[in-house]
Amino acid sequence: MSRFFVEFKMAQAAVEVPPKGGFSFDLCRRNEMLSNKGVPPPSFRKTGTTIVGLIFQDGVILGADTRATEGPIVCDKNCEKIHYMAPNIYCCGAGTAADTEAVTDMVSSQLQLHRYHTGRESRVVTALSLLKSHLFNYQGYVQAALVLGGVDANGPNLHTIYPHGSTDTLPFATMGSGSLAAMAVFESKYHEGLTKEEGINLVCEAICSGIFNDLGSGSNVDVCVITKGHKEYLRNHQLPNPRTYVSSKGFSFPKKTEVLLTRVTPLLEKVEVVNGGDAMEE
Amino acid sequence: MAGTGEIRSCSDGGLCKSAGKRLTTEFLSCIKCQVKLTKQQANWSPYDNGGSCVAVAGADYCVVAADTRMSSGYNILTRDYSKICKLADKCVMASSGFQADVKALQKLLAARHLIYQHQHNKQMSCPAMAQLLSNTLYYKRFFPYYSFNVLGGLDSEGKGCVFTYDAVGSYEKVGYSSQGSGSTLIMPFLDNQLKSPSPLLLPALDAVTPLSESEAVDLVKTVFASATERDIYTGDKLEIVIINAEGIRREYMELRKD
Numbered sequence: 001m002s003r004f005f006v007e008f009k010m011a012q013a014a015v016e017v018p019p020k021g022g023f024s025f026d027l028c029r030r031n032e033m034l035s036n037k038g039v040p041p042p043s044f045r046k047t048g049t050t051i052v053g054l055i056f057q058d059g060v061i062l063g064a065d066t067r068a069t070e071g072p073i074v075c076d077k078n079c080e081k082i083h084y085m086a087p088n089i090y091c092c093g094a095g096t097a098a099d100t101e102a103v104t105d106m107v108s109s110q111l112q113l114h115r116y117h118t119g120r121e122s123r124v125v126t127a128l129s130l131l132k133s134h135l136f137n138y139q140g141y142v143q144a145a146l147v148l149g150g151v152d153a154n155g156p157n158l159h160t161i162y163p164h165g166s167t168d169t170l171p172f173a174t175m176g177s178g179s180l181a182a183m184a185v186f187e188s189k190y191h192e193g194l195t196k197e198e199g200i201n202l203v204c205e206a207i208c209s210g211i212f213n214d215l216g217s218g219s220n221v222d223v224c225v226i227t228k229g230h231k232e233y234l235r236n237h238q239l240p241n242p243r244t245y246v247s248s249k250g251f252s253f254p255k256k257t258e259v260l261l262t263r264v265t266p267l268l269e270k271v272e273v274v275n276g277g278d279a280m281e282e
Numbered sequence: 283m284a285g286t287g288e289i290r291s292c293s294d295g296g297l298c299k300s301a302g303k304r305l306t307t308e309f310l311s312c313i314k315c316q317v318k319l320t321k322q323q324a325n326w327s328p329y330d331n332g333g334s335c336v337a338v339a340g341a342d343y344c345v346v347a348a349d350t351r352m353s354s355g356y357n358i359l360t361r362d363y364s365k366i367c368k369l370a371d372k373c374v375m376a377s378s379g380f381q382a383d384v385k386a387l388q389k390l391l392a393a394r395h396l397i398y399q400h401q402h403n404k405q406m407s408c409p410a411m412a413q414l415l416s417n418t419l420y421y422k423r424f425f426p427y428y429s430f431n432v433l434g435g436l437d438s439e440g441k442g443c444v445f446t447y448d449a450v451g452s453y454e455k456v457g458y459s460s461q462g463s464g465s466t467l468i469m470p471f472l473d474n475q476l477k478s479p480s481p482l483l484l485p486a487l488d489a490v491t492p493l494s495e496s497e498a499v500d501l502v503k504t505v506f507a508s509a510t511e512r513d514i515y516t517g518d519k520l521e522i523v524i525i526n527a528e529g530i531r532r533e534y535m536e537l538r539k540d
Contacts, residue, residue, distance in 0.1 A: 048356070067540070072463055074512045177356050211540045215356045215514040218540035241540045245507040247500055253474060
């Protein structure tokens, strides 16, 4: 039996981990075995989410809700889903929170290095290519669905990026679990040549539609307006969900953890302390 | 190397056809069994319409409350659905879980109550209704009503009583209880504010809370406002039913709609 294990180990050593990085799937069989035995896998934090973007006459407006969920529980009532990519490019993220954060941070720093290298303002299509190739390389395992918007030398740009790496270029876009609710609003009311106020109002309406009709989205509305040479990040532009009831008399929490029993056992009687023992091994 | 001189069987419990054959892979089971193990599981279930309910018993009153949101997956089906049902004169039930089963259960209990009234010429008391509900639920032990209930009312002496159930009829008389998607958020707070004496003490201590009726209603409103903040299935509106010696009274409060 021991020879079997030795051979098995040797056989495993012959299987190399892919040298260029990428995912290591070693633990997949263990995870399967655990879930067959009834141990549920840990849930990860998803941003249930409604994210939108639209192009108006002077540039691009992005919008997002602010609720992050872990299954049925809200874990963050006011998180930020509109991520900075470049001074003229912002990206909204839906899907697994860690994935959207990591991928946008990574591409943002790649863009900065590129700006130093070229000496020019970043272009939205650069960010788009970096994001889509990263996501495609991971074959959809990096669950980030993004709405990328910005204004560069080619004018205003709006793109959606799906977790498997496909992209769309659109005049208005929505992503996330509340995307259908938001898209219903856009399809009814969007037209070309919106002014800034009209655009912001439409984005807020679409996000509110997601907030109130989708259980994965909620709390407040964040808006980001990007125009040529200028951007406005309106954090918590609307707060349509105040707490409905605050008790006037308040509550007291007098019960601390009760001490039921105290017992002190001195250990000197049980242990011999020898001075000058062996030196620790290096 | 793998397979040299070692005969070993696929680890899949001996039911595999490769059992006893030399495996050509380094893995502990043959490919077919591995594929079987990775079968996709359906992970959508229609059996939950969400929502939370709470009941608190006092010295001469009982407060039963539930939110009015009915949902399915990430969608809201309606913002105005009552989960509370009056079963008898002084007995009210709030249920969360699968609302189709809840509706069927309420119908059945109403019919049984009518029969009781015809046979005994009086209304059922709350403890009697509690036993009836338990028996009704256990009757379907092997295809249960997906319904998590709390029963609240006044017993024959006029004192508040609350009974809490699981899906198959196990019940207990308690001073307060919560069920539903928000119960994990609500119960610890109720435990902290209304700590009930241990049920193991003898003689059995009274579980009803010393709070006044308005304080209990205030507590219930706070509890739901807090649960709504963190539970996506709880919200829209809160329906509160208060039972006391004068009769049954209903109150409503708005909750967050997101």
